[in-house]
Amino acid sequence: MSELKTGDLAPDFNMPTDGGGTVELSALKGKTVVLYFYPKDDTPGCTTEAIDFSTAKADFDSAGAVVIGVSKDTVAKHDKFKAKHDLSVILGSDEDSGVCEAYGVWVLKKMYGREYLGIERATFLIGPDGTLREIWRKVKVKGHVEAVLEAVKTVAA
Template sequence: MSELKTGDLAPTFKLPADGGDEIDLANLRGQIVVLYMYPKDDTPGCTTEALDFTAASAAFANAGAVVIGLSKDSVKRHDNFKAKHGLQVRLVSDPEGETIEAYGSWVLKKLYGREYMGIDRSTFLIDREGRIARIWHKVKVKGHVDEVIGAVRELG
């Protein structure tokens, strides 16, 4: 599969979400969607990122954007993660990793000389027509949410 780029149609998905819901990207057409992919619930970087998106949830809502976090963690883990930290973002579960792969975020990683496959911390800004407006790969958590909210506001 070729790498996603700005202007491409966002790969569709229908995945189980926190609270026993299901999120279908097709049902969000007409809204701006911020889809962020992260490695694992309740780890330091992922918790900070989720808390940063939560802190900015009103700003995203005011700009007409829906924020969705996606990882391979189970819905039960997502529910526990949200409850523990008071998160205000939707979390979806992709246990098979099909959506993560469709977005090009399942990558070879290296840590302490060891290679393994894992989730690239990445964010996809999807416009109201369902097209990719912006992509961030290898996200550094600090300052990232501010950059994303700026891009959302540019979309209008």
């Protein structure tokens, strides 16, 4: 499968979310969607990223964007993670990694000389027409949310 690039149609998805809901990309047509993938609930980088996105949620809302964080954690873990850190973004549960694979973020990683499959921290900005407007791979958390918000504003303009 070739890697997604800007201008491509974003792969549709339908997955369970925190709070017993579901989120489906096709149901969000006409809205700007920020889809960010992160490795695991309650780890330092992932927690910082989720808090940063939650802190900026009002700004994303006023720019007409929906923010969805995705990991392979269960809905129950997402609920605990949200409650513990007072998060306000939607958290999608991709336990079978189908969405991660569709977006090309289920990758071979290396840590301490060991190779394993895991989620690459990446963010996809999906325009109201369902096309990928911007893609950030191997995201560094610091300053990332601000960069995404700037890009969202250009889509909304």
